Amino acid sequence: MYNTILTELENGTLIITINRPDKMNALNRDVVGDLGKALDEVYSNPEIRSAIITGSGEKAFVAGADISEFTSIGPDGGEAIAKRGRELVFDKIENCPKPIIAAVNGFSLGGGCELAMACHFRIASSNAKFGQPEVNLGLIPGYGGTQRLTRLVGKGRAMEMLLTADMIGADDAKAAGLVNHVVAPAYLLAKAKEILQKIHTKSPLPVAAIIACVNECADGDHHGFDKEIKRFGQCFATEDMKEGTSAFLEKRKPVFKGK
Missing domain, CATH: 1.10.12 (Lyase 2-enoyl-coa Hydratase; Chain  A, domain 2)
Structure with missing residues (x-):
């Protein structure tokens, strides 16, 4: 059904794993399309009470967008990429009536950080790294990063992260309000499932x-x-x-x- 993600329904929670480990799970057109379809399933399937989004392997949640798709497009194409991503994935996650947690394992950069921030909250493994390095490419975030980061960590911290492109570790991300919990990598999914199972006991x-x-x-x-x-x-x-x-x-x- 999907080319770039894996899905598994467990106790009412759909676990969505971005599966491009050779590319550090980078977002490209196919990943965005597959995520959009999986989110439609989250919305429409009554057996799904919640969802977890994570990346395959321990190195990366999503290490950014696939920059090779950017090299031959102009302003209209850039806007179209951002608009498609927001409509198919990012806004759909944020506005989902069912809770969606990001289980962040490893690098969560650029579009990956934006993907995590679109989720209702985030749990990070102790080796996670967060950042918005788009300014290094002569770009800005296009999937809501300037807006959601500012809401989560405040204007000053967001401005520094966006302008310097510096990464922050899991503990600093927790201190800043970017993530709710930091756990050992082996317990990442278990912690997300534990929280969602508690939410499943509510109406x-x-x-x-x-x-x-x-x-x-x-x-x-x-x-x-x-x-x-x-x-x-x-x-x-x-x-x-x-x-x-x-x-x-x-x-x-x-x-x-x-x-």
């Missing part, structure tokens, strides 16, 4: 609503408070809200049905 309806609300805040939506109130009210129309409150009062674990 998928408020999970989706929380993702939407947090994204609106990150986007600077001035109507975020009003939209939160609206979604809060909508929860009261669900069977899961009635089950959750009843279970709490009856001192038992709720059994959510996603209705």
Whole structure:
């Protein structure tokens, strides 16, 4: 089904592995297309409750874009590459109503760092390295890197990383707010699965609503408070809200049905 990625559904979590280890899992047109298809499956398949995106091997999550695709295009072609990536993959990840975690193993540079940042949050192996080196190529990030990095680490840190192209290690990335957890490489996927299994015990309806609300805040939506109130009210129309409150009062674990 896919040429450049591997997928495995395990306990409701779709594990998506970018599989170009000989190219450090670099993003090219085929990878973007395959990721787009896999994300469509995440959206449409009710058996999928969440997803993990990672890279094959321990050296790289995604070491950047495949620069060989850039050499013969002009401004319109550059815009088209960025627009296609955002529509097929990056915005689709960020706006997915199901949680998507980046399990970052090794280098996460350029488009790879942007891919990780599009996920709802990130877990890094202790050998992970993050950076946006596009300025070294006479370019800027094109998949949302200038925007998402600034939101995650703040203007000053983002400006320095983008302008110097310096990489930062996993511990510095955690301190900056770029990643949530740093673990030994052998435990990377296990940690991501552990967190998602905890989220799977919640109702998928408020999970989706929380993702939407947090994204609106990150986007600077001035109507975020009003939209939160609206979604809060909508929860009261669900069977899961009635089950959750009843279970709490009856001192038992709720059994959510996603209705």
